[in-house]
Amino acid sequence: MGALDVSKVVDKHQGWRLITCNWLHGGVFHILANMLSLLVIGIRLEQEFGFIRVGLLYIIxxxxxxxxxxxxxxxxxxxxxxxxxxxLLGSMLSELITNWTIYTNKIAAFLTLVVIIAINLAVGILPHVDNFAHIGGFISGFLLGFVFLIRPQFGWVEQRYALSGYSALSRRKFKTYQCILWIVSLVLVIVGLTLSLVMLLRGVDANDHCSWCHYLSCVPTSRWSCRTEPAFCSTTQDGNQLNVTCSSNGKSNLYILSNPSSSQIQSLCTELCS
Structure with missing residues (x-):
């Protein structure tokens, strides 16, 4: 269907899976938990900033x-x-930062958000939870919040709504730090997403460049293991015929493939051994 399967994204050019996987879930509890979170977080943002900006933020x-x-x-x-x-959580944090001057009780709001985010990210170190998706989404949303959720500074009045004799030019619409954050965040989002997409399509495995990063998604303890048992297969190539034999169950199959990539072979092996 539309789940995120890296081998199909890279080898079969099904890049749309990077988007569609966000609308699929692994069961009733999974979708209910996510939809409840969306109601709690999304309604407030949509009411204040509109469905277009929040929708774009959500998708990106x-x-x-x-x-x-x-x-x-x-x-x-x-x-x-x-x-x-x-x-969305990340954007709430950046929205608070970029619109800092218009809020009251800002320290309490900031600390509350940080605690909520930290707890949710900490849950991601449990096995079978994709914390890299959480981290990537949080970073993207945090940067996009500076771009999409910027507000005019307190006291600014649009010229068309200004009272007679009121100089709307006495205050700029946005503060200097808001503009700087807007530019820097936009550049970082564009560069970050572009480089990540290029690396993925070139078949880069980020674990080869970061030996400890896997701990961000799962930390092994005495109560659970983070190992996912890989499938192992033996292969023989005869012309355009590839014979794959699963080492664990002995199943064998013949595929018509010439010069298959390692990810294609691993995908076939996983399917054969399952």
Missing amino acids: SGFGGSLLSALFIQSNISVGASGALFG
């Missing part, structure tokens, strides 16, 4: 989460809207 954050997940977790299939939801 989900895309960013899928990219980071695909770069680090290439042997498993991933589904769920958690990356996009973490993007």
Whole structure:
């Protein structure tokens, strides 16, 4: 269907899976938990900023989460809207920062958000949870919040609504730091997503460049293991015929493939051994 399967994204050019996986879930509890979170987080943002800006933020954050997940977790299939939801959480934090001057009780709001985000990210170190999607979505949403959720500074009045004798030019619409954050964040989002997509399509495994990053998604303890048992197969190539034999169950199959890539072989092996 539309789940995030890295081998199909890279080898079969099904890049749309980076988006569609955000609308699929692994069961009733999974979708109910995500939809409840979306109601709690999304309604407030949509009421204040409109469905277009929040919708774009949601979709792009989900895309960013899928990219980071695909770069680090290439042997498993991933589904769920958690990356996009973490993007909304990240945007709430950046929205508070960029619109800092218009809020009251800002310190309490900031600390509350940080604690909520930290707890949710900490849950991601449990096994079978794709925390890379959470982290990628959060980073994307955090940066996009500076772009999409910027507000005019307190006291600014649009010229057409200004009272007679009131100089609307006495205050600029946005503060200097808001403009700087807007530019820097936009550049980082574009560069980050572009580089990540290029790396993914070139078949880069980010774990080869970061030996400790896997701990961000799962930390092994005495109570659980983070190992996902890989499938092992023996292969023989005769012309355009590829014979694959699963080492664990002895099943064998013949495929018509010439010059198959390693990811294609691994995908066939996983299917054969399952």
